[in-house]
Amino acid sequence: MPPLVRLSLYLALMASSSALADRFGQRHPPAPLVSHAPPALDQVRCPPGTLEDANVCIPVPQKDAAEGAALVAERNVHRTRHGAWTEYEQIPRRPERPRDYSLYRYPVEPLAGQSLLMSGYDLNLPDESQRRGPRLKAIGHGGIDLAQRRGTEVRLVSLEHQKGPAETVYVGWLFGNTVVTLHHILEAGTEREYLTLHGHLEKPASGLEVGALVDDGAIVGYVGDSDSPGAIHLHLEIRQVRSGVDARLLAPSEIVDNARTVACDPRNLLPLVLAL
Numbered sequence: 001m002p003p004l005v006r007l008s009l010y011l012a013l014m015a016s017s018s019a020l021a022d023r024f025g026q027r028h029p030p031a032p033l034v035s036h037a038p039p040a041l042d043q044v045r046c047p048p049g050t051l052e053d054a055n056v057c058i059p060v061p062q063k064d065a066a067e068g069a070a071l072v073a074e075r076n077v078h079r080t081r082h083g084a085w086t087e088y089e090q091i092p093r094r095p096e097r098p099r100d101y102s103l104y105r106y107p108v109e110p111l112a113g114q115s116l117l118m119s120g121y122d123l124n125l126p127d128e129s130q131r132r133g134p135r136l137k138a139i140g141h142g143g144i145d146l147a148q149r150r151g152t153e154v155r156l157v158s159l160e161h162q163k164g165p166a167e168t169v170y171v172g173w174l175f176g177n178t179v180v181t182l183h184h185i186l187e188a189g190t191e192r193e194y195l196t197l198h199g200h201l202e203k204p205a206s207g208l209e210v211g212a213l214v215d216d217g218a219i220v221g222y223v224g225d226s227d228s229p230g231a232i233h234l235h236l237e238i239r240q241v242r243s244g245v246d247a248r249l250l251a252p253s254e255i256v257d258n259a260r261t262v263a264c265d266p267r268n269l270l271p272l273v274l275a276l
Contacts, residue, residue, distance in 0.1 A: 071094070071240060073240070080139060105157055108234055111147055121267070123142050149223065162183050192241070193241040237266070240262045
């Protein structure tokens with residue numbers, strides 16, 4: 001059979017087979033077109049900590065774990081020795097901070113077999129519950145008193161969320177011999193300044209001068225009873241510096257002036273001995 005005849009018969013047979021397949025539904029449908037368009041926004045599944053943006057998962061800024069919450073002052077009143085009511089601001093302990101003073105780290109270690117705390121913070125309490133005494137110059141207590149033996153080393157404690165070393169801003173007479181250090185604290189996205197007062201020292205650390213940077217654990221002084229004869233202890237007080245106040249320029253009496261600094265319950269900023 002000539003080649004042209006064979007080719008004609010083959011083409012006719014293929015056309016006949018295709019027609020039969022269409023008739024009885026045996027022909028496979030064409031493959032669907034593949035769409036390269038991006039999926040709808042509500043179909044995108046982004047991992048936690050991200051949000052969809054133009055079908056891309058964008059990380060959401062997270063609050064820095066090393067950043068503290070804002071410490072906000074509250075108002076309170078107490079009656080002075082002369083019977084007049086005095087209104088002031090103070091920063092009470094935040095509810096999530098442990099009440100137990102023994103859970104915090106201090107510039108001096110507890111005495112063996114003896115309670116560390118002689119007197120706690122009470123400026124947040126009602127007037128009748130605040131500290132008074134015939135030998136005390138002030139009503140209420142804006143810090144804590146820690147019992148220890150005379151001459152015990154007082155070592156600086158870096159506060160929670162502190163940035164960099166502390167700075168010595170005062171060495172002299174305030175609560176007896178007193179060393180005051182300035183701390184920069186990252187607080188709710190803002191850097192705030194706090195002062196730590198180490199009072200009633202026997203003496204400051206040798207060579208410690210205003211302007212000196214002090215790292216955690218460095219000696220700032222020694223326990224004594226200056227201006228509190230017979231009551232050997234460390235007075236530890238933390239105060240928030242008000243906005244616009246230069247703590248380095250404060251006179252001794254201004255360091256504890258409510259118009260310039262605000263007393264803060266030390267448990268808000270002292271580090272915990274162990275993470276709870």
